[in-house]
Amino acid sequence: MNRTAAALSAGLLSAAFAAGAAQPEASKATGDYAYRWPLQTEGENAAWQFELTPEVYAALIDPELGDFVVLNADGQAVPVARLTVDPATRPGVAQAPLPVFALPRRAGAVGTGDDLSLRLERDGNGRLRLLQVDMGAPASATATSATLATPAPAAPAPIDYVMDADLGRDPRRPATVDRLDLRWPETGDIHARFAVEGSDDLEHWQMLVDGAAVVSLRRSGSVLQRRDIALSPTSLRYLRLRQLDGDPVPGLQVTARRTRGGVSSPQWRRLRAAFVDTAPDAFGKGHLYRYRLPAKLPVGRVGVILGADNATAEVILDAQNGSVSGDEAWTPIGRTLLFRLQQNGLRIDNEDYALTAPIAAREWRLRSPVVLDPAPTMDVAYLPDRFVFLAQGNGPYTLAAGSRDARRDPLPVEQALAPLRSRLGAEWSPPMATLGARSEAAGTRAYAEKPMPPDWRRWLLWGFLVVGAAIVGGFALSLLRARKAED
Numbered sequence: 001m002n003r004t005a006a007a008l009s010a011g012l013l014s015a016a017f018a019a020g021a022a023q024p025e026a027s028k029a030t031g032d033y034a035y036r037w038p039l040q041t042e043g044e045n046a047a048w049q050f051e052l053t054p055e056v057y058a059a060l061i062d063p064e065l066g067d068f069v070v071l072n073a074d075g076q077a078v079p080v081a082r083l084t085v086d087p088a089t090r091p092g093v094a095q096a097p098l099p100v101f102a103l104p105r106r107a108g109a110v111g112t113g114d115d116l117s118l119r120l121e122r123d124g125n126g127r128l129r130l131l132q133v134d135m136g137a138p139a140s141a142t143a144t145s146a147t148l149a150t151p152a153p154a155a156p157a158p159i160d161y162v163m164d165a166d167l168g169r170d171p172r173r174p175a176t177v178d179r180l181d182l183r184w185p186e187t188g189d190i191h192a193r194f195a196v197e198g199s200d201d202l203e204h205w206q207m208l209v210d211g212a213a214v215v216s217l218r219r220s221g222s223v224l225q226r227r228d229i230a231l232s233p234t235s236l237r238y239l240r241l242r243q244l245d246g247d248p249v250p251g252l253q254v255t256a257r258r259t260r261g262g263v264s265s266p267q268w269r270r271l272r273a274a275f276v277d278t279a280p281d282a283f284g285k286g287h288l289y290r291y292r293l294p295a296k297l298p299v300g301r302v303g304v305i306l307g308a309d310n311a312t313a314e315v316i317l318d319a320q321n322g323s324v325s326g327d328e329a330w331t332p333i334g335r336t337l338l339f340r341l342q343q344n345g346l347r348i349d350n351e352d353y354a355l356t357a358p359i360a361a362r363e364w365r366l367r368s369p370v371v372l373d374p375a376p377t378m379d380v381a382y383l384p385d386r387f388v389f390l391a392q393g394n395g396p397y398t399l400a401a402g403s404r405d406a407r408r409d410p411l412p413v414e415q416a417l418a419p420l421r422s423r424l425g426a427e428w429s430p431p432m433a434t435l436g437a438r439s440e441a442a443g444t445r446a447y448a449e450k451p452m453p454p455d456w457r458r459w460l461l462w463g464f465l466v467v468g469a470a471i472v473g474g475f476a477l478s479l480l481r482a483r484k485a486e487d
Contacts, residue, residue: 034402034446035059038436039070046391046420048433049083050399051384054271055438057295059402061447063360065385066408068401072393080389081411095181096258098163098239102248159248161241162202165256176233179257180241182214183227184249190216192246193346196229198236208234211244213348215341224312224339226351233259271297273364273378281367289366291378296321298358301381302333304366305349307374309342317353320363330365338376352381388430390416399435403446 037056041048052065060067070080165177184190196209208231217224241254273291281288293299302317314337318330336353364378389397421428 032403032406032446033068033400033441034443035438036398036400036441037438039397039399039433040436041391041395041397041431041433043431044391045431047388047417047430048391048397049386049388049430050433050435051386053384053435054294054297056399056401056435057297060295061402061404062407066410067403067406068399069406069408070389071398071400073395073397074393076393077408078389078392078397079411079416080387080408081416083386083388095255096165098165098254098256100252100254101162102252103160103162159243161243161252161254163239163241163254163256164237165239165258166237175258176235177239177256177258178231178233180229180231180239181227181255181257182229182249183253183255184216185251186216189218190214190246190249192249193244194229195242195244196231197240197242198234199238199240200236202238205240206236208232208239211346213346215348224337224341224350226348228351267383268301268381269384270303270379270381273380275375275377278375284367284369286367286369287371289368289372289375291364291366293362293364293380296360296362297380297382298360298385299355299380299382300358301352301354302364303352303379303381304336304338305377305379306338306340306372307376308372309340309347311372312337312339313368313370313372314338316367318365318367319359319361320365321359321361333359352379358382388417397433400441404448405450406446 039048039050052060056068065082069077072078165175180196191213192215193211193213194209195207195211197205198208199205209229212229213226214229215224215226239256241252243249271293273293276290276292278287278289280286299319304315304317306313314335316335317333319333320330333355334353337350339348339350341348364380366372366376366378391397417430
């Protein structure tokens with residue numbers, strides 16, 4: 001953005017902020033806050049966005065994240081507010097069911113060099129409607145076809161599953177796929193391993209995932225399941241699941257997490273929780289396993305991995321979103337089944353436990369009816385809170401955070417960004433600014449209770465009362481003396 005456009009955008013944003021809320025205070029000293037971080041920006045822009053790091057979360061004490069401010073080079077506070085668009089629900093990120101064509105593979109054929117002859121048909125929208133494969137043998141023995149209406153029957157030979165990931169995409173901005181969720185009818189146990197490949201022409205394939213296991217096992221009323229395959233974001237039109245081992249999966253259905261071009265997918269951050277201790281459950285016969293995060297993070301997923309092979313346990317997950325001292329009660333989050341299977345060098349662990357809504361908590365624990373030795377490891381995934389600030393004044397800009405008393409004024413960020421989006425496009429978003437190394441501002445003094453200033457009005461009132469009493473006493477004494485003189 002050139003200087004003129006930046007100035008125009010800054011004027012639009014300033015007007016929008018002024019219409020929605022009062023401007024922040026003209027000056028705020030970093031002495032009001034415990035720590036500061038430089039905000040690293042490149043180029044000239046009217047607004048910037050940034051996300052909070054665990055180090056910033058650890059400095060904040062306000063549950064509403066109000067005890068931080070962004071300052072320009074002159075030490076003046078600039079307008080800043082939460083970016084309220086949730087990346088997990090914004091348009092452009094969706095679950096898309098994909099057509100699946102099951103193609104038996106010639107026994108012993110591995111890799112991507114199979115001798116295949118393909119015939120495909122598309123409908124009026126360019127979607128793959130028919131895929132027929134000939135593997136070099138007589139057609140009566142090896143040719144199969146798969147259509148959306150009539151799925152191919154399962155065969156005892158290894159199976160390839162070809163998917164058209166191009167449904168509904170804008171050819172000018174191809175969507176990307178970064179996860180596949182597999183589903184199939186619950187007809188029995190499934191234990192298989194897949195490789196994932198991608199192609200734009202159904203002839204030349206690129207390896208995307210060299211091996212991922214899926215499992216569905218039922219034992220004594222419990223179900224051990226893992227059905228998702230994560231892959232690096234790809235815009236290749238066709239995807240292929242190559243079954244590496246296990247029995248064919250009849251009735252396989254695949255849903256892809258797809259992100260439309262020009263829209264960033266949710267950037268989950270993953271962090272290992274520190275194991276604190278284990279102890280018997282004082283209110284039951286089970287055992288407790290406590291974990292601690294470096295800060296109160298908005299956790300959306302919890303991954304717990306058992307430490308022993310071929311083990312399983314059903315546990316209850318608790319969180320404590322209060323102080324580290326443990327004064328507040330634990331809140332039950334949910335019950336989940338843990339498992340870890342090891343076979344032929346392949347290890348399969350349970351999926352993450354997905355929370356219905358993010359929970360900001362630092363203390364976590366597991367309640368298990370059996371002893372888990374060694375203790376499980378716990379990872380959490382969270383979407384960092386994002387904020388946007390207006391580039392008022394000269395840079396560089398500084399983030400100052402952590403205060404017992406200082407609070408930032410809330411501002412309507414969506415109103416402020418509306419003029420820019422109307423000119424630059426509805427999908428425009430402020431560029432990212434990154435945080436540099438932390439330095440100390442006021443340090444722990446910012447969290448200390450401030451001494452109460454003397455109440456001068458009270459002391460002044462008492463002074464008036466004393467002076468008034470002295471004056472009244474003086475009048476009374478003079479009257480008494482005058483009466484004595486008359487007598």
